[in-house]
Every structure is written in C-alpha cells, then in structure tokens.
Amino acid sequence: MTKGPARAAALSLIVLAAASAPAAARPASQGFFTEAGVGATGVLPPSQDHAAPGPAMSLRIGYDLFRWLSVGVHASTSSHEATVPAPPEGEWFQLYRAHADGRLGARWGSVGLFVEGGAGVAYISSNVLGKVMVTDPGEDLALAFQAGGGLEYQLLNRHYAVGVAGDWFLIPQFAALGGVEARVFLRYTY
C-alpha cells in the first residue's frame, strides 16, 4: 500500500522534470531586424491632467550582436489631446521620440523575454502645453530617456516574431514629462 503513492510521486517528479527541461529553440534569424509596433501612450503625473492618452506607433531598427543582446534605434510617435484649461479646447499635439537603445533578452523555445533601455531626444509638435508650463517659450526639443521590457513569440517562419512591450519614458526638460507606452509589435529579422 505504501509503495503506490511513492511511485506516483516519483513518476510526477519525472514528468515535471521533463517538462521543465529547456525545449529546443525554434529556428530564428539573427542579425539586422526591423520592428514595427502600434499601441497607446499615456502621460504620468505631474502632467497627467494636461494630456489625454493617445495612439502610438513605433519603429525599431537594430542588430543582434548576440542571441541575448541587440542594439538599435527606436523611433516612436504618439498623439494626444491637450487637456489644458481652455482656450484652446480639443486640440491635439504629437510627441516624437527617438532613442539609441540596447536590449537584453532570453528565449525559451518560441517565447522570449527582454528588457530594454536607451536615451535620445523628444520633440513636441506644438506649444499648447506651454500654457501649463510644461514647455518654455521656443522649447520643443529635449533629451529623453526610456526603459521597459516585453515578451516575444517566434513564429514558425524564422524571420518573423510578434510580441507585446511596455516602456516608460521621461523627458526632464519638459517639466519632467513622463509616460508609459504599451504596444504590440511585429519583428522581421533579415
């Protein structure tokens, strides 16, 4: 009677061990890649009241130095309704960001996780936030920092992967304007 449960437990451990063993990585290209994403960007306090969340697009071009490290440039744009005290009312502005960045990643089979970060510049399309002192007169270009991470799924075609990612950014010169961007993306590796 006592051997039954022990045998079952041992069998379970064997199954678990087998399941946790690294799976063979799905074939994936390595090298130059382009990644296009769409999503949404929201502004964080202290400027949260002055800009509504809005749609975002991004493009990343880079190179895989190793399986676990890539470098690239990341450009993104987001569009926001300015929610400053009227007038103006119902006006929109665009926030353009471009970063040089690096990405650290690891893969388990077809699934990969990564963290990324970089620094670059941000450009705001209008002075509409000048009314609430987010930008100074004549100021539209500033340094920007970005950090985030995501999850990637390698498709059967070795060139393609899809994923989701989230980034936090900070533009200190724009009254510490910060925000978060969430996106889904398609990656093509040459």
Place this chain on the structure above:
Amino acid sequence: MRRSIVHHLSTALVVTAAAGAVACTEDPQYVQPAQGIEVGTGAMDDDGTGTATVSLPFDLETLMDPEGDVERERLELATALMLDPAEVSYVRLDHLSISVEWTIKNLADEPGSARIHLNGGNERFFYNPINFIVVDDNGEEEARPPPLAGDIPLDVPALGTLSGVFREDQVREAAIDVELMTRGGVSAFAAVLSIHEDITTTADVPPDPNNPTPPTLAIPIEAFGHMVRFDLTFEADRHMVLEYAVRVRDHRGLLHDELLAAPAEEAMIFMPAEFVPPMPAAP
C-alpha cells in the same frame, strides 16, 4: 542579401523621416496673451466693454533678411505680378492659417449675454469700425459698420463657460476685407457684409462710389497681406472674462520660435496705421 537589408532599412528610415516631416509642416502654434478681458467688475470705469490687442511676433531675420529666401520670394512675386515690390505684403494669405479660439467665463451667479468683436489688420492698416461712423445732415450718427467677425449674441450660463472659435476661413476673409477697404477703396459695409473668398484682385469688387480718391491699381490676391494684428472687443452684461488664443499654422516658418516671449531685438512686430476712410465726395 546585403543589398536587400540596406534597401529595407533605408526605406524604413526614409518613411519614418517623411512621416515626421509631413507632421511638422502643419503644426499649430498658440499665441496666447497673459491676461484675458474682464468686464462687469463694477468698477467706476467699467462700462461692460473691454478691448485687447495682440500682434503676431515674427522672426525679424527670417522675414526681413534682404538676401533671405522669404524676401527673394517676395521680389520674385512682385516681378511675376508686375507690381512695385512695396505693394507685395511681407506676410501674405498663403503664409499662415489663423484661427482665434476663445472661452467666456461667467463669474456671476446669473445667466448673461455677451458679444465678441474681432477686428485688427495687416502689416499696413488696421480696421476700427468707430472710424467709419458718419454723421448725417440732421446731425445723427448713421449705423456703424460691423466688425470683421463676431458680434453674435452669446448666452452664457450662470457661473458657466462657453467656448468657440473664429475659424481659419473667417480670419482669411477678414484679411481680404481689410485689403478691400484699404487698398481696394471698397466701402466697409460692402467689404464686411459679403464673402470675397473667390476674388482674384481688389478690382473684382467695385470701390465705394462716394470715395473721392478711388484706387487706380488692382492688387492681386497673391499680394494681399494676412492679419497680423487682432483687436478683440468683449461686451457683457454680467461679470465675465474672455480668454483667447490665436492659433497659427505657420506654413513658411515666419513666426518667432518664442512667440510673445521673443527678445525685442529678434522679433518683428508690425505697427499698422489705423485706417481712416477718406471723407465722402460732395454730392
């Protein structure tokens, strides 16, 4: 393979750069005075009407550099139109798209009524309807011509706000009307009360028959000046505040980057003359 990679990457970069460049050409800028117009305060000198003026600040170097692109284009346009360069405006209709956004705040606990008059002018003249009041033979004032835009009665709820806009087409029409009144010799009533968006020269609208010195030169619309000065008059029967912002889409990059905060030595603020119509010819 390598050519394909370079081709794809360069295409992506070009598309991204082009998208950014296109987005930037139409970006609006907001010229916003520090203070609004407050009326109905109960002060002795407050008759329920207030006026404020804002002038667009242009970049002096961009606009006036004799060897710059903007001046070269102006001289080329004068040649093409066979005009004296002095007749071709520095800031023309196709340079800017302007609208004026406004918000009225009723500070009283009773509903009220308000009106906004939009006047102003181009780099040569500005229009003030009060200069057009004519006293008839009986010593009575005839009707004052209307403002360039506005004068619509607006109901504002108690402690409420009301927002609106003088659209880009309305401000463009106002600029055309100023040119017709001043360089076209057209009566203020005829200029303001009709739409002239399709005219090609000042000669398309007959001058005021009572004008003793009708113009002899037809100015093509390509040479018309745009509005560079805005006079907003606010009338209200309650304690209210009008706040406004001039929204400019600067197609030629003429505005100073710092707008109203621009250093005086770098900004070009036009000082147009107040247009006074010639005395009517004796019958």
